[in-house]
Amino acid sequence: MDSHPPTRVWLYWTVLGVLAVGGYFLIPNDAWQGNVYYDAIGMASAAAMIIGVRIHRPTKPIMWYLFATGAALWSVGDMAFGFNRFVLEREMFPSFADGIYLPGYPVLAAALFVLIRGRTSRRDRAGLLDAGIISAGLALLTWTFIMHPTATDSTMSMLERLVLLAYPAGDVLLIAMVARLFTTPGARTTSYRLLIAGLLLTLGADIFYAYINTVSAYEGGFVDAGWLLSYVLWGACALHPSVRSLSETAPDRAIRLTFRRLGVLTATSLLAPAILVTQRLAQPERIDWVGASVGAIVLLVLVLLRIAGLVAQVQDQAAQLDALAHNDALTGVPNRRAWDLELARHLANARRSGDEVVVALLDLDHFKRFNDRHGHQAGDRLLKEAAAAWRAELRTGDLLARYGGEEFGVCFTGLSTGAAAGLLERVQATTPLGQTFSAGVAAWTGDEAPERLVARADEALYQAKRAGRQRVMVHDGQSVSMPPALPIGEVV
Secondary structure, three states, X not given: OOOOHHHHHHHHHHHXXXXXXXXXXXXXXXXXXXXHXXXXXXXXXXXXXXXXXXXXXXXXXXXXXXXXXXXXXXXXXXXXXXXXXXXXXXXXXXXXXXXXXXXXXXXXXXXXXXXXXXXXXXXXXXXXXXXXXXXXXXXXXXXXXXXXXXXXXXXXXXXXXXXXXXXXXXXHHHHHHHHHHHOOOOOOOHHHHHHHHHHHHHHHHHHHHHHHHHHOOOOOOHHHHHHHHHHHHXXXXXXXXHHHHOOOOOOOOOOOOOHXXXXXXXXXXXXXXXXXXXXXXHOHHHXXXXXXXXXXXXXXXXXXXXXXXXXXXXXXXXXXXXXXXXXXXXXXXXXXXXXXXXXXXXXXXXXXXXXXXXXXXXXXXXXXXXXXXXXXXXXXXXXXXXXXXXXXXXXXXXXXXXXXXXXXXXXXXXXXXXXXXXXXXXHHOOOOOOOOEEXXXXXXXXXXXXXXXXXXHHXXXXXXXXOOOOOEEEEOOOOEEOOOOOOOOOOO
């Protein structure tokens, strides 16, 4: 026996719903039974959403209550339309049925807004712009082929035109919300796909219905299947177990411009010129230059903002990669690669300015023994804290870099070897965790290569370690010795 029967409710509902939609087309178009049958499916969908909330307890139940209200308003509006047609036997437009039906659009939009807010954890500027581009393009399409002919139809009264325009305007509102839902970073669960499919069927049926009415009178047919199947899919979405995670906040992640999304944005951006070409070929005397121009300007601004965002993102990532490539991940100071580049730059500048350049290599004493005694995490902590303490003691223009392992390099500009050695003695006192370092110092001769300069500092470091560690030694170009005494009055 199945211990979790609610998990299959959505499947039973979907199968019965599809069969019910097929049964609807067995009823004659002009029969009142068809109207009742149609409305029963809509009200059943609203009831299924409420039942889904009771069974699965989604994180944003208010979204489903709003969605059920919107579906119920549409169904009641259809009932009012049927009452006018089959009971009062009059075709009224506009009528009180429109007053019931039209509020369903903002109610459904509010439901989608709640869902979208629940799925995003931060301001998603890229997703907003992508949704704006898609919405603007489809809104332009709707205005050109559906709304504009109605707005300029002088055979209708102002009230008739306003009510007729309100329906595609409601569709444009839903298009904007669906586009935003499409660009949210939340999980693409079965419930998500069912919801999106139902919304697209509704919008497609609405647009086809509106377009058909601009050229002739709609007398029933496949468009009804779009509306009815959307009701079925909304109910299935609420009854599916994955509805629990539909409104869950997605983890923050970088927004990637995939080829699919890029294709959709590109096609949408080309709608304005495509519409102008279509109108020029079909009805050159009725080209809506104002609407197409406004739409093109809006799309251009949104695309430029999106491009600006992408450029800024690429620049930020390039800066981060540059920092990762030139900084040591553990200590945060420049790494060996940055040391080589910066030392060459310092020497080039000194060759032009004539400033003294002194290089020192520092090596933490008995670091391996410290690691073995206290563990590698303590060793990492020593490296981090030592780098921070030494950098705070050095001058602003001095370069401190991790040369490798527990060895660091320092480049001084404008100091003599004695002054540099004296500064290193003060740096020695700041070494954390009771540790010390040995150092070798060498002054640039003015014509030697950076590698030779560092090699002399390394030789001095080796002699400092041989002499007992915790001391600074200087290579004067010929031999290694203790640093010379500072002249009286020299300040480091």
